[in-house]
Amino acid sequence: MGASPPRVADVVNADATLIGRKAWSDPGLYELEKKGIFGKSWLFLAHETQIPNPGDFVQAYMCETPIIVARGRDGGIHANVNSCVHRGLPVCRADHGNAKSFVCPYHSWSYSVEGKLQSIPQERHVEGRTDKSKLSLKAVPRVETWHGMIFGSFDPEIEPLEQYLGDQRWYLDAFFERFENGIEFVGSPQRWVLNANWKLPMENQLGDVNHGPFLHAAVIPPEANAEVFDHGYSCVAQPGHGATFRLMPEDAPLESVAWGFEGMASLLSPEIHEYLRELQMKAEERVGPIRARMKGLTYGVYPNLSFLWSNTAFKVSHPRGPGKVEYWSWSVVPSDAPEEYKRILRGNHTAFFGPGGLLEQEDSEAWTQQYLGSAIDFADDRPYFYGLGVGEEKPHPDLPGLVSVTANEFYARNFYLRWRDALMAVEEG
Amino acid sequence: MSDDFRASLELQHEIEQWYYREARLLDGREYQKWLALCAPEIRYVVPGRGNPLVDNALRGTEEMISVERELEERDGDRLPIRDETLPYLMLRVERAFKPNSWSENPPARTRRLVGNVEITGTEGETFSVVSAFHLHWTRPGSATFLYAGQRRDVLARAEGGSAGDLRIVRREVILDMADIEYPTLGLFF
Ligand code: FES
Numbered sequence: 136m137g138a139s140p141p142r143v144a145d146v147v148n149a150d151a152t153l154i155g156r157k158a159w160s161d162p163g164l165y166e167l168e169k170k171g172i173f174g175k176s177w178l179f180l181a182h183e184t185q186i187p188n189p190g191d192f193v194q195a196y197m198c199e200t201p202i203i204v205a206r207g208r209d210g211g212i213h214a215n216v217n218s219c220v221h222r223g224l225p226v227c228r229a230d231h232g233n234a235k236s237f238v239c240p241y242h243s244w245s246y247s248v249e250g251k252l253q254s255i256p257q258e259r260h261v262e263g264r265t266d267k268s269k270l271s272l273k274a275v276p277r278v279e280t281w282h283g284m285i286f287g288s289f290d291p292e293i294e295p296l297e298q299y300l301g302d303q304r305w306y307l308d309a310f311f312e313r314f315e316n317g318i319e320f321v322g323s324p325q326r327w328v329l330n331a332n333w334k335l336p337m338e339n340q341l342g343d344v345n346h347g348p349f350l351h352a353a354v355i356p357p358e359a360n361a362e363v364f365d366h367g368y369s370c371v372a373q374p375g376h377g378a379t380f381r382l383m384p385e386d387a388p389l390e391s392v393a394w395g396f397e398g399m400a401s402l403l404s405p406e407i408h409e410y411l412r413e414l415q416m417k418a419e420e421r422v423g424p425i426r427a428r429m430k431g432l433t434y435g436v437y438p439n440l441s442f443l444w445s446n447t448a449f450k451v452s453h454p455r456g457p458g459k460v461e462y463w464s465w466s467v468v469p470s471d472a473p474e475e476y477k478r479i480l481r482g483n484h485t486a487f488f489g490p491g492g493l494l495e496q497e498d499s500e501a502w503t504q505q506y507l508g509s510a511i512d513f514a515d516d517r518p519y520f521y522g523l524g525v526g527e528e529k530p531h532p533d534l535p536g537l538v539s540v541t542a543n544e545f546y547a548r549n550f551y552l553r554w555r556d557a558l559m560a561v562e563e564g
Numbered sequence: 565m566s567d568d569f570r571a572s573l574e575l576q577h578e579i580e581q582w583y584y585r586e587a588r589l590l591d592g593r594e595y596q597k598w599l600a601l602c603a604p605e606i607r608y609v610v611p612g613r614g615n616p617l618v619d620n621a622l623r624g625t626e627e628m629i630s631v632e633r634e635l636e637e638r639d640g641d642r643l644p645i646r647d648e649t650l651p652y653l654m655l656r657v658e659r660a661f662k663p664n665s666w667s668e669n670p671p672a673r674t675r676r677l678v679g680n681v682e683i684t685g686t687e688g689e690t691f692s693v694v695s696a697f698h699l700h701w702t703r704p705g706s707a708t709f710l711y712a713g714q715r716r717d718v719l720a721r722a723e724g725g726s727a728g729d730l731r732i733v734r735r736e737v738i739l740d741m742a743d744i745e746y747p748t749l750g751l752f753f
């Protein structure tokens with residue numbers, strides 16, 4: 136059925152300044168993405184604070200594959216494909232909870248939270264014995280954590296997670312390391328489905344802060360944009376990852392640099408002001424002089440995890456075919472923040488982002504329309520232009536990777552070059 | 565929620581009329597007028613709606629399958645879809661009148677039907693009201709969507725206000741979709 140996919144080298148040109156529309160809409164390329172990207176990368180699953188106790192579990196996805204992430208009786212983290220080895224039904228239907236075992240609805244085979252097959256009720260009526268040790272749920276072959284962030288990979292040979300994240304850790308640590316007692320994920324993610332391709336939400340967070348003053352002009356005040364133009368950086372530690380932030384001047388007033396005040400100062404009680412000021416005063420000691428002045432915007436971790444610093448959300452873009460994405464968004468708060476402030480942070484996430492978000496309303500409109508544009512006929516000779524700022528990215532004395540102004544689209548070119556390599560590797564078999 | 569409260573016909577009539585007017589303002593995109601119906605201390609909440617594990621200990625009870633167990637906001641440490649105060653609602657209203665709020669340009673066409681209006685309690689001039697709504701939504705070039713849900717409101721008569729002069733002090737919107745395959749939940753439900 137259907138035509139064979141276009142050749143990857145014809146879709147993304149050699150420096151990724153031109154990218155054909157089929158990259159977002161071709162079902163054949165999507166199959167290559169599954170194998171070359173989602174089968175070969177570290178994919179974000181959940182955060183340890185969501186499953187503190189033995190038996191706790193949450194659902195996750197690796198591309199379209201449903202995963203149960205559970206805290207085992209042994210205290211370890213187990214990620215298994217949520218599909219019975221008997222006839223394939225999901226053995227767990229809840230989003231989250233605490234379970235002693237997972238019992239499949241069809242014939243009641245039961246599995247431990249670690250994924251081991253424990254009982255086959257029909258077995259007592261037959262003479263032969265079944266070797267249950269070979270019938271566990273399919274385990275995700277590699278699971279590793281960093282700062283409580285749980286990742287899984289279907290590639291048993293993949294490099295260690297920390298190596299995969301590389302210098303992107305330096306940028307992420309500017310957030311994680313700021314909080315003495317770490318962070319926690321608030322409940323379950325918001326999850327919603329859009330008729331868009333998974334890569335555009337990802338690209339948006341990887342470094343596209345330049346749509347802000349335009350697409351979001353109805354909501355984002357011009358002063359906020361001025362700060363991005365004056366102090367904004369886009370950094371690529373490794374192709375496929377990206378980080379954008381403002382590096383505030385050394386003499387900037389504390390409240391304009393400190394994490395947590397942005398856009399909300401007037402909503403915060405004196406007690407919260409105090410908490411945030413103290414956090415900032417300790418920042419230099421905790422993350423060093425450069426990162427203490429960093430005011431993050433958006434981050435991306437290849438292939439589909441992003442972090443929205445300004446509204447403290449982690450997001451994952453789960454593909455559901457070329458034209459559909461299930462977007463997940465978790466609210467994140469410092470564990471030791473006053474309760475009142477946790478609620479405010481949560482509200483600052485949901486009012487602007489997620490399915491009811493004021494800002495994300497515009498983004499999801501744009502992503503949906505981009506997919507329509509990518510799926511039209513008779514425009515394949517007009518690939519999208521990704522050439523802004525070619526070659527203008529440079530090393531920086533204080534910042535790892537290559538660095539540029541935010542209008543340089545090198546973060547996206549790097550992502551699509553990695554995408555190109557990954558798909559061509561599958562193409563060549 | 566008390567099941568034995570009986571509102572007077574007069575009060576029932578007043579509140580129903582108030583809801584019809586509210587729906588007309590929203591469907592007519594008269595959002596400034598709608599905003600004037602919100603009390604300064606309004607809390608506007610849309611809980612998330614998850615799929616929790618069935619609790620075997622509750623088997624056979626109504627609690628086992630209760631709607632409340634599905635609401636992801638109640639215990640304060642979970643994530644709602646929205647949890648807003650007046651400044652956020654003002655921002656939403658302000659945005660609606662800007663030509664560059666692209667997801668509303670052209671704006672959606674909506675029609676709300678509000679029904680099953682049940683006054684569940686009063687305290688002085690404050691009324692607890694539960695109602696149901698169907699909200700038909702469409703935009704040019706887009707499919708049409710039907711939002712269904714329940715509103716749990718606390719309405720208060722404005723200080724010295726006459727009949728029909730009510731303000732929303734609290735609104736909790738329980739949405740009935742199982743998966744969110746809608747363009748936005750950023751509406752005024
Ligand atoms: S399909 Fe799971 S027990 Fe038969």
Ligand SMILES: [Fe+2]
Pocket residue numbers: 339346347350351494498
């Ligand atoms: Fe955006």
